[in-house]
Amino acid sequence: MRIDLHTHSTASDGTLPPGQVMTRAAEAKLDIIALTDHDTTAGWEPAIQALPPGLTFVPGAELSCYWQSGGGPRISLHLLAYLFDPSHPGLSAELARVCASRETRGEQMVKRLVTDDVPISWAQVKRLAAGAPIGRPHIGAALIAAGVVTDMEAAFGSQWLGERYRIEKADIEVFTALKLVREAGGVTVFAHPKATKRGRTVPDEAIGALADAGLTGIEADHADHTAGVRAHVRQLADRYGLVPIGSSDFHGDHKKLGIGDNATTTFADYQRLIAGATGRTPVTG
Ligand code: AMP
Ligand code: ZN
Ligand code: FE
Ligand code: FE
Numbered sequence: 001m002r003i004d005l006h007t008h009s010t011a012s013d014g015t016l017p018p019g020q021v022m023t024r025a026a027e028a029k030l031d032i033i034a035l036t037d038h039d040t041t042a043g044w045e046p047a048i049q050a051l052p053p054g055l056t057f058v059p060g061a062e063l064s065c066y067w068q069s070g071g072g073p074r075i076s077l078h079l080l081a082y083l084f085d086p087s088h089p090g091l092s093a094e095l096a097r098v099c100a101s102r103e104t105r106g107e108q109m110v111k112r113l114v115t116d117d118v119p120i121s122w123a124q125v126k127r128l129a130a131g132a133p134i135g136r137p138h139i140g141a142a143l144i145a146a147g148v149v150t151d152m153e154a155a156f157g158s159q160w161l162g163e164r165y166r167i168e169k170a171d172i173e174v175f176t177a178l179k180l181v182r183e184a185g186g187v188t189v190f191a192h193p194k195a196t197k198r199g200r201t202v203p204d205e206a207i208g209a210l211a212d213a214g215l216t217g218i219e220a221d222h223a224d225h226t227a228g229v230r231a232h233v234r235q236l237a238d239r240y241g242l243v244p245i246g247s248s249d250f251h252g253d254h255k256k257l258g259i260g261d262n263a264t265t266t267f268a269d270y271q272r273l274i275a276g277a278t279g280r281t282p283v284t285g
Pocket of ligand 3: 062
């Protein structure tokens with residue numbers, strides 16, 4: 001069994017349309033594929049319409065969240081959510097709120113770049129996003145097109161979208177997100193919990209508190225984790241009773257990993273992960 005539970009399409013900041021992500025998944029000999037676009041479920045229907053025979057589709061999303069301890073800084077984290085009811089009022093309202101914030105923060109970031117005479121425009125970024133919620137990779141694509149950086153990795157450097165021109169968006173408080181996804185019948189996985197190159201990460205003890213609040217799984221095998229970190233995350237999974245997964249976090253051409261790379265989730269762990277989900281069922285083509 002080959003299972004990849006973390007992928008993106010043009011419904012957010014990936015470069016392939018949802019249907020083509022499904023075709024690629026079949027070509028990569030995957031048996032089970034989840035689509036987890038950032039803060040949106042817009043890719044589910046087109047993915048299901050294009051589902052190749054024999055491939056099982058798990059509807060999901062990657063929720064932009066933050067964790068905060070006392071008066072400390074907000075630490076951003078990504079929560080993969082699966083098999084929830086997308087019409088749940090509280091959850092859909094939070095997703096709409098984050099997408100609206102992506103729009104205003106994207107426009108502000110572009111404004112700052114334009115003020116510094118970087119030759120891109122908001123209209124261009126909107127065109128590149130083609131209706132999807134705006135992500136930094138859309139702005140990165142504009143920077144590449146303008147020739148000011150050579151690739152997406154450079155666009156995320158500290159002089160550009162990684163730090164200097166980065167503006168926070170209005171993410172979902174993580175315990176609220178866990179509660180809403182549970183209410184909507186879904187299950188959750190903490191994505192790339194130790195991806196330190198993206199910024200500060202949540203301390204180990206807090207992962208125990210997330211588990212107590214209903215978190216189901218944790219992503220161990222991810223491109224942003226070294227071998228040592230993967231082993232440590234698997235220990236955390238054991239300690240807190242979380243289901244370990246491994247996935248590609250496929251985004252299309254602007255990232256190095258192909259679909260199915262790192263897809264180390266076992267069928268037994270997949271079954272454990274989705275056992276409590278009641279909001280939707282996986283669809284087999
Ligand atoms: P945003 O959600 O708008 O803050 O943008 C974050 C997205 O940018 C994530 O989905 C990542 O996949 C992508 N990203 C973050 N860091 C990098 C990087 N160093 N190179 C390429 N893409 C990145
Ligand atoms: Zn992304
Ligand atoms: Fe992520
Ligand atoms: Fe992702």
